Amino acid sequence: MSATPGDNRLNLCIQCGSCGGSCPSGAEMDHTPRRLFALIRADAREAVLRSNAPWYCVSCYYCTVRCPQEIHITDVMYTLKSMAIKAGLFHDAALPGFSETFVDYVEKYGRSFELGLATRFNLRHHPLSLAGMAPLGLGMLKRGRMDLTPHRIDGMAQLTAILDKAKALEGGLQ
């Protein structure tokens, strides 16, 4: 939790449930944020990291602005996601799979690449849905709204040096 910038205020949770009630995907979560915070307090590490809740978080910050205790809930969710990846604990490998595929493209090209991202993610995790996605992809191409090839930034070596250094420093934090 120390990787969350600033004071996350998690220990101030009063279990009021404003977060879960405000959450657009709360109904689909195995544990709402409120329950997740109670589990963190109870030190139920594995149950917390295996939860689908951080992955179903859409980063809309509704919970964050409504929380009467001003807990940085969305930021805590990001920390939980990166902890789950490091611990190798998932509810469903497809959930971190999307983030990891996205990160791979950013680290390789410096930009995201939608066509590659969508096909690589779906091939690995939802191969049967690929055919269903085809009309959407073709529609994007036809409207000139998608690239066929990725664009690599000029300062790729610089970006790689920055990210490698940041990751080394990040490792030291935990």
Add this chain to the structure above:
Amino acid sequence: MQRNARPYLDSLLAIREDIDLELQEIEDWNCCGATEYMSVHRVAAHALVGRNLALARDQARDTDLLTAGCSACYLNLAKTDAQMREDAGLKDTVNQALAAGGLEYEPGAMKVRHLLDLVCHDIGYDAVKARVVKPLHGLKVAAYYGCQVVRPDYDSRWDSHEHPTAMDKLLAALGAEPVEWSLKTQCCGGHMSVIGPDVAFGLIRRLIHGAQEAGADLVVTLCPMCQLNLDAYQVEMNKHFHTDYQVPVLYFTQLMGLAFGKKPKDLGIGKEFVDAAPALAKIQAEAPKVAEAKRKRRPKPGDALPMPGME
């Protein structure tokens, strides 16, 4: 904005002189990481954004304003800047990482603002109104803000986190009629349209249904992700629920362009999935046909009636 939100970029470029907006692109910018990079590498995500902030600082000529049209890009820039200001440890870590690439960034050096914020609060409604030559009278619009521009709102730019009114006022200044609806800052589904489409379809239906029920002819957005989810995925959502919603989704810059008398084609209108032409007919704007409608079967030799040979 260069690709999936091309209409956003085209319409912005078409109106920038009308609103005296001088734009300078950050050379060799990198992806902000959206909501994904931070999910994998908690701290390196800030260094990723830090590079853009540092490049902006070094390249900016006579300005300290940094604007983004996308909600996620805007939020990530604002977030890294705000959290580096708040957390000295993070500021130090990000700068150590940036130093590996010969860069550094002093938080607060750039003022990060979303494009809508600049248009509404700096350029102002009166200046916009003064440029209107073709008011959008009779067009009912649902102003949709999505999540990440108005929340968490590190620098208190907006009048409300849940029911903001800036875009409604802008659209009214263009002569359109903003409808009252309660879902203006509800989530478009974000990345769920890819990792959990069933969840996203529910959210998209709620928004599209809400806008239609409020009487809107179209939804107006300020973010490429929201536009993609509500427009392209509206088609997928209809297949999923066996519904037939047809609510077009345009960018606020496209409506500004229409009111300023620009040609719909120059504003990227016609590149949307749900055809905006029927709604725009209300204001006599000739929208180019969407790509699908343009597709014609190539005539085959046997198609035509027998004709006398033309030697």
